[in-house]
Amino acid sequence: MLKKDTKAIIYRFLITLFIILAINFFLPRMMPGDPFSTTSSTIQGEDVIVLTEEQRMYYRNYYGLDKPVPEQFVTYLENLATGDLGKSIYYKMPVREVIQIHLPWTMLIVISATILSTVLGVMLGTISARNRKKNTDRLMMSGLIAFAEIPSFLLGLILLLIFSVHLRIFPLAGAFTPFANYGSILDQAGDIAWHAFLPVLTLSFAQVTVVYLLTRNTLITVTSKDYIRTARAKGLGEKAVWTRHALRNALLPVVTRTGFVIGMLMGGAVLIESVFCYPGIGLTLQTAVIGRDYPLIQGILLVVAISILLCNLIVDQVYRRLDPRVVV
Amino acid sequence: MTVALHPRGLLRMLSRMGNILSKFSIEGKVGTIGLLVFILMAIFAPLFAIHPPAKITGDSLEPPGADHLLGTDELGMDIWSQICYGARMSLVIGLAVACIAGFGGGALGILAGYRGGSVDQALMRVIDVTMALPSFPLLIVISAFLGPSILGIIIILVLFSWAKPARIARSQTLSVKSQAYITAARHFGGKPFYILKRHIFPEILPILIVSLIGISSYAIIAEAGLAFLGLGDPTSKSWGMMLNYAVHFSAIYFTPYWLWWLVPPLLALIILLLCLAFISRDLERVLDPKLRDRRGEG
Secondary structure, eight states, X not given: OHHHHHHXXXXXXXXXXXXXXXXXXXXXXXXXXXXXXXXXXXXXXXXXXXXXXXXXXXXXXXXXXXXXXXXXXXXXXXXXXXXXXXXXXXXXXXXXXXXXXXHHHHHHHHHHHHHHXXXXXXXXXXHHHHTTTSHHHHHHHHHHHXXXXXXXXXXXXXXXIIIIIISOOSOSSOSSOTTOOXXXXXXXHHHHHHHHHHHHHHHHHHHHHHHHHHHHHHHHHHHTSHHHXXXXXXXXXXXXXXXXXXXXXXXXXXXXXXXXXXXXHHHHHHHHHHHHTOOSHHHHHHHHHXXXXXXXXXXXXXXXXXXXXHHHHXXXXXXXXXXXXXXX | OHHHHSHHHHHHHHHHHHHHHHTOOXXXXXXXXXXXXXXXXXXXXXXXXXXXXXXXXXOTTOOSOSSSTTOBOTTSOBHHHHHHHHHHHHHHHHHHHHHHHHHHHHHHHHHHHHHOHHHHHHHHHHHHHHHHXXXXXXXXXXXXHHOSOHHHHHHHHHHHHSHHXXXXXXXXXXXXXXXXXXXXXXXXXXXXXXXXXXXXXXXXXXXXXXXXXXXXXXXXXXXXXXXXXXXSOTTSOOHHHHHHHHHHSTTGGGSTTHHHHTHHHHHHHHHHHHHHHHHHHHHHHHHOHHHHHHHTOO
């Protein structure tokens, strides 16, 4: 039974992956314009170098854009199999290197936001469940749900306006102070954390509510179970009942859900990075789309899509393993 | 639709809507009034706004004053009228995507659930794959490919949002189909289309309407997000486009301009989305009490 399920899941994963590969390849090629009709120096319109017809042909030939599309697709798959993602037209270096430079920043804020939102969500959920049907619970419930309705990039803009523009506590853009001379590695870490703070906070906001609701509702279900009454009848203190018996069981779905959270955050990071000008792959994707940098668009889309799919796949498996009661 | 056009049918529908509204909580009522204000603002935008939104009617970056209620942007265009006309963009996109994706997806789901067999299997596979695709990164790339047009944005948003209502409609159809009264209707000689229209569709409509509101919020957010990234129609005056221009104005954060250029579209979007969320929550509670119990709320 389980084996058949696993097979179906992996099958679905492969189909989805193939569809992404196909969209990934054909779409950029159907986009209007070509990278050499605008040239590639800067996006905001400064320093535009106009290429002559001769130079354009040279570049099209150099990047293989003058070959028929099916031939390009075969070359693309061949290169992909060897881990070669092509060469970025805008950055003039291999796509893999561009992604390697920017991915760690995205990973940093996504993973920090996952940890923050999980910890905060579980804490708030427990407080809420313990005060069930009291005003604290009601207030937290409606407040957090309303917060979750605000799209995170708008929330990010608000945080940016309040804390960076008005109060000037946090930086406006970037991931570190440019040209800074750090006294020690600790200074450097502090600087990076200071820059990452608002993006991480923004990313976490949307997910906190998901974790919060999950924790609260599972806790409420769990605490009505017989074994909790037994624990209380044994004379265990409230604290022990909540932490050792209730929370432990309620955390199971929460912990496995964090994988889905990572996937969601990867997708949401694009807009957040744009709000804070944070140099992750989301911002790079935006630059690549505007500059018609096909190979780079494909590379980033592939990396993002595969990481989201992989997260979902792993979580799905872990979830089944840990909690056999749940039929997904 | 034919029911709604009939005067008596229209009256019945209005009284039913009034009935639902009276069961709303305060939040829900506030949300409904807010949404009505936005709708009126969109329809009568030329009356609310003194100046045309895309004409230069003042100096560059005028602060709010008597002539320009919310000041002007860097080209000297009136911000307040851009907000009024921007409501049109958001509401039209939300409504169009919700109707096409909600009713289209819903119809597909009902058909698949009712027919069953290989049609159902095929649809479920497509739904699975659609829901597994990472939507926002793909949205960015596809909308860049389709170019900045409102129709293009509506089409891709529909492509990414039909799967959920289809899945809901399918599972609801499956559970309604097995009820005794459907079997009875069939044995009395009811044709499939008659049964779908007369018995199954009305059962599923409430839950479909709740999901319509969810889709319209999603569509409004996605349009604003794409426009914010610079992938919207540059000639249109949408709230997302306003955000994009304001954010990309050099040194906006070092001047007071953001107060009247960036804040208004930001607040407009957030208020509209909150109104929709309040309505959706109350509608869900009123139309389908079973749903609330299942979630273990309260």
